Amino acid sequence: MEPQFSPLEPADRFHLNAASGWLGLGDIGSAKEELDQISIARQGHPVVLMARCQIFMGSREWKSLIETTEVLLRDYPTLHEAWVDRSYALHELRRTQEAFEALLPAVAMFPTVWVVPYNLACYCAQTKRLAEALEWLQKAVEIAGERDVRAQALNDPDLKPIWNEIKFGVD
16 A cells, blocks of 8 residues: 655645656756755655655665665655665665565565565575575566566576576576
């Protein structure tokens, strides 16, 4: 279930939309400038924080990403993006087993979100638990459909240890 948020004021929504546009164009600096123009009272709004997460992701500011997702998870634990982003940041900091353990509870919380088992597959592949990686990838396939997941998996360097098995089909 997606949480409901209070709406932003029009001026703040304008800056959030502009930031989103800049992010879509890959201009992280301009996106950050737009978010910085949002009123101080709304800087902690969850959609503003989620946009900041995208900025931190794009600028590879992993510690800031973890801190921001922790705030989101404290107040909005049903945001699957925060679970996924936090674990991704941990993985990028070479804390892959911790990333796996931090994301594992999200499996039961988000049974229809394929990216959760997909990322668990990545973390297993990177920690040399290849059979388990294939099992998690199969769960992602069951949720999203084989074509979409398989195509992404065959281009994901985190899953390189199981590419041969993916090429011949996931059971």
